Amino acid sequence: MVKHTTPKEVNTAKWGRMKRIKEALKTKSLSLSDVEKAAYGPNITPVGRRAVQTYIAELLALGDVERNEPSGLYSLVENKRVFQTKNDYELALKHSGNVLLLKVRDLQLSTYFYEPNMLEKLSFWEDDYVTNKAEDNPFIGSDVYFAESYLLQHIKTGYPELQKMMEEYKLAALKEGLTSGVHYTRLCGNDDLDRAEEIRKQKIQKAEKKLMYLSDLFSGRLSRIIRAVKDGTPLLGSCEACPSRKITIKDA
Secondary structure, eight states: OOOOOOHHHHHHHHHHHHHHHHHHHTTSOBOHHHHHHHHHOSSOOHHHHHHHHHHHHHHHHHTSEEEOTTTOOEEEOOOOOOOSSHHHHHHHHHHHHHHTTTTOSOHHHHTGGGOTTHHHHHHTHHIIIIITOOTTOTTTTSHHHHHHHHHHHHHHHHOHHHHHHHHHHHHHHHHTTOOOHHHHHHHHOTTOHHHHHHHHHHHHHHTHHHHHHHHHHHHHHHHHHHHHHHTTOOOSSOOTTOGGGTOOOOOO
């Protein structure tokens, strides 16, 4: 009897190989052939080589690995920041938690940025709230509104790989005639929300493969950033609400 591999087993094997690649890169920069050996050993098959290409592409997109030119070697990305004082660090960490809504008591709100459609929301955020001036939107001025606004600023100034994903997602969506849910509500009229959602789903299906891949990649990277903040690493970049831009504390 042929044993079929379950999706869970496939995913577990994939992340296990990606972990081995990162562990190998901790010691030194590696060529593609060395990366292949780290993932599969010396007897790698053509299928394995194609899989490694996918793994490397994902690690590059996540910002975990970089390719050095002109050597072509891959290196692990490790950014270490230096804060002038412990107080600076604590302020930055507290602000990061506030931006990500981690400190609010509402459980649903505190996990808001884990939503699977976050890439769509953030990619079209300016269209929904700024370009079209949706003053009637109930989220204007809410905790979610400011959190999204500040996170977008941190992404633009500190996470170029996420910014690139947002641009790619929006471009792919617009190519299929897809804008955001807010726009379809306006297009079809507020009294025809079901029809608006139906149109939206039809258009999503046309670009589903590209959009879902980017969405999953973005969600995975954002989840890891949130986990890092929970573990004590402040957000990269800056926003208009960053304490460092508004106050200076000098030791007596």
